[in-house]
Amino acid sequence: MATGSGKTLMMTGLILYLYQQGYRNFLFFVNSRNVIDKTRDNFLNDTSIKYLFNKSLTWQEKKITLREVDNFQTTDNDNINICFETIQGLHSRLNIPRENSITYEDFQEQKIVLISDEAHHINVETKSGAQLSKEEKSEINSWENTVNKIFEANSQNVLLEFTATIDRSNPCILNKYAPRLIFDYSLKDFRLGGYSKEIRVLQADAEPFDRALQAVLLNQYRRKIFEKNGHIIKPVILFKSKTIKESEEFQAQFIRDIATLTSDKLKEIKTNSKDESLIKSFEYFASNNISLDNLAAELQEDFSAEKTLSVNSQNESEKNQLAVNTLEDPKNEYRAIFAVDKLNEGWDVLNLFDIVRLYDTRDAKNNIPGPTTIREAQLIGRGARYCPFKINETDDPCQRKFDHDIQNEMRICEELYYHSNYNPRYIQELTSALVKTGIIPDNTTKKKLAIKKEFKNTEFYQSGLLFLNQLEKYPRNDVFELPSTIRDYPYEAFLRTNISLSRDLFESQIKENIETKKKDFRIKSLRLQTVKKALYKFEFYSFLNLKKWFPHLEKLEDFIEKKEYLREVKITVSGLASQLEKLNPEAELAVLVKIVGQIASGLTSSSSEFRGSKEFKSNLLKEKISDKELNFVLNESGDKESGKSMGGIETKIPLNLNDKP
Known part of the structure; x- marks a missing residue:
């Protein structure tokens, strides 16, 4: 399942389903301690904004409790017992006997559900049919072998594997999963369904702090657009460095330069801005009487040192994991995250809107994206999770709303910006990797739908009225019986x-x-x-x-x-x-x-929860029908008819209607 498409939610549903089938003991394991802390919070902490179960669970008139356990030797047969462990720790506990630890006998004596997250990490042995790296060879005797051994210890054990990245190019892995794949929901399907942000790459031939400041300005503009439309949503920025040392140095510089930010610096950014969104942001600040002096003071407050967070070292990563996992919480004030690669897996923040790449290296060979570029593409896919909001009551909060109105000011609230140094070759390689992952389409076109000037000048268009009713909540006051x-x-x-x-x-x-x-x-x-x-x-x-x-x-x-x-x-x-x-x-x-x-x-x-109102209100025609710009994806979904307009893809137009009334 694609990053952000609900793997953890699917796990909770399966836990409850398997409980109904008689299973009581669940082992959740993954390769990263960070993911464990996040999942434990999602499963057990009913005060967390990301808690996934109902506050009250009952089955056959009995209340069910979710309990964390260290082993399955004295578990409660009425409740759900969950053991959380890293795959490395699981191997160690099983093979080095110690008091109160999990043993292989646990898996023989009672049926257990094994839930493997980021399951591509337990395929080292399967990959051995292909060439392994030195690091992978060292894992053969621990990870996949251990999982297979405990799974096969009892014929009723269940193994559920979840991953966003099956390596289908490896025939051994493809053969392993072909007969057992239950559900396949790719990043491309996720995006086509409208459940991801759109990706924009912003290149700037500028120093790292200047690129960072552009991201800060767009981030703040986005926050104001959210607030203007009634949404208290705090956008977040990720600053990605190549090494921990570089990340620490840039964080110190960022804090220092934001604290001493002046209107002159903002004026310099404004003068050099060529990007449409940056220009719009400065126009918005000006039209709302936010002077550059006031804007500098606002940014100093919103991006001050205490609102930045580093997750580079192991200690920082563990200490700050819950803060990083609850960035959507209104009480969480962090705006800027500094990292190298601790967030490559298991991070599912929805309000990430800007990623700033602070280094300028390429690792492509023969025009094929290298591992670093692929990891960057995967990080972008992780950040592309849609941040839910509604404009109208009937909107699906989790789907894009402005694909057919991309000039709408709220379109920026559906976009993730990736800020990099000006490097066309790198951007070409990154785009190739993004197309491969499915997070961006390989063939898009923008079309302007313009109303003809002759029609705009008519009295009908200028003063004509359009009568519209509204969707309203159906109060059901007229319901006196079952249908x-x-x-x-x-x-x-x-x-x-x-x-x-x-x-x-x-x-x-x-x-x-x-x-x-x-x-x-x-x-x-x-x-x-x-x-x-x-x-x-x-x-x-x-x-x-x-x-x-x-x-x-x-x-x-x-x-x-x-x-x-x-x-x-x-x-x-x-x-x-x-x-x-x-x-x-x-x-x-x-x-x-x-x-x-x-x-x-x-x-x-x-x-239906809604119905059309009986009252129709008049609107000026010119206010409801105007020029639009639409975004089209060409020939991407095989089950849709496709065609080309007469107006512009080919140079020779078969029937030109542009000059017709």
């Missing part, structure tokens, strides 16, 4: 007979059959307490939620006993004649859970 399509649906349920049949393998047919009958029941004929018990199994039927759907309900009993709601719902039940005479409480509950689950699904899938 008849749901209330009168022919529901069916089947009771297990628990009868066993035997047959002779050499006989052509079974001599006995299980004879079942059907009988209709109305919910009004079933026990009130059993109906309530079935409803309590679904969050949908909490009275607070039911009131949103049916505002005139006064109590839960009305929903069960009134003919406008559940009372007359008919269920045809199949089972043995003896079972159908009078349903026992267990059978009643099983039937009801199935049917009220179907009713909840039917309601949520068929009802």
Whole structure:
């Protein structure tokens, strides 16, 4: 699954699913301690903004607790027990016996779910069919071998592997995963779905601090655009150096130069600006009466020393991991992160909008991007996660909104800027790597849709009116009953007979059959307490939620006993004649859970949260219909028809309509 497409969320769903299948013990392992700290917070810390489970978990009327354990020798069989470990630490604990440690016997005596994150790191042995590096050879006896050994210790163990980077070019790895790949969601698919930021590369033939200052200005402009449109979102910048020493030196320079920033320095940047977005940012500051003196003072405050963070050394990385993992939190004030490569994996910050490359080296050979360029492309992919926001109530907060209006001022809130020194060869190599990863398309075009001058000059365009209604929240005040399509649906349920049949393998047919009958029941004929018990199994039927759907309900009993709601719902039940005479409480509950689950699904899938208002307001035509610039991706998705406009890709236009009225 692509970086940022929800691997950790998928893990939580699978943990709950496998709990329902009888699994209680889960081992999460990865190659990096940083990823462990982040995932532990996501799984166990219910005060974290990135906590992924519901605050309250129940299964079969019992509350479930998530517990962190060191081993599986004395685990709680009612709850979810999770052990977090690095793959290196796991190997060490299994092969060097110590007190209260995980042992191979743990994996033999009880079934365990192994969750491997960044799973490409456990393919060293598989890759041995190809040529291995010296570093990879040293790992053969530890990582993949250890995982295989504990997975195979019990036939009921489950191994789930998650990665964003399967090396499909290696035939050994391709053969390993071809028969077991469950889900494949590439970065390209992620971007095509509109779930990533768009990438822009900004080159500047300037000193590192001047490039950094350009990023700071765009970052601050973006913050103001968010605020202008009602969103309290704090954009973040990553400053990437080649070595720790260089990173430390630049951080010190950045803090010093920001503290002494003057309007003259900003004026110099403004004078030299050629980038459209930088020009727009200065125009915005000026139009909002923010003088360069005031802007300098604002940047000194927002990017002061205490709002910068280094994650270079191991100690810094571990100490600051939670701060780096919660950069979206309004209480987290960090704006600038300084790093070399500690954030290459496991970092999932959404409000990263600028990456500044502080070095100027290339590692391509024969026009093929080298490993450093590929890692930079992967980092850009990590930073390209979309920062969610809405403009209208019906917007999907996690999807791009301005692909068809790229001149909109909020378009910059959907873009990640990669700032580098002016180096066309490097940018060409980086672009090649970005196309290969799928985070940028290999063929795009921008098109301007311009309204003809003759039409703009007409009285109709200048003073004509367009009447529009609005989307509004549907208050449901006119809802007094279950929709008849749901209330009168022919529901069916089947009771297990628990009868066993035997047959002779050499006989052509079974001599006995299980004879079942059907009988209709109305919910009004079933026990009130059993109906309530079935409803309590679904969050949908909490009275607070039911009131949103049916505002005139006064109590839960009305929903069960009134003919406008559940009372007359008919269920045809199949089972043995003896079972159908009078349903026992267990059978009643099983039937009801199935049917009220179907009713909840039917309601949520068929009802709209919004509707069009009955009032239409007048708008000037010229304010609603104007020139636009659109972004098109050409011939990228094989299941879409493609074509070329008459207006401009070919030099010879078959039918020129430009001069027609």
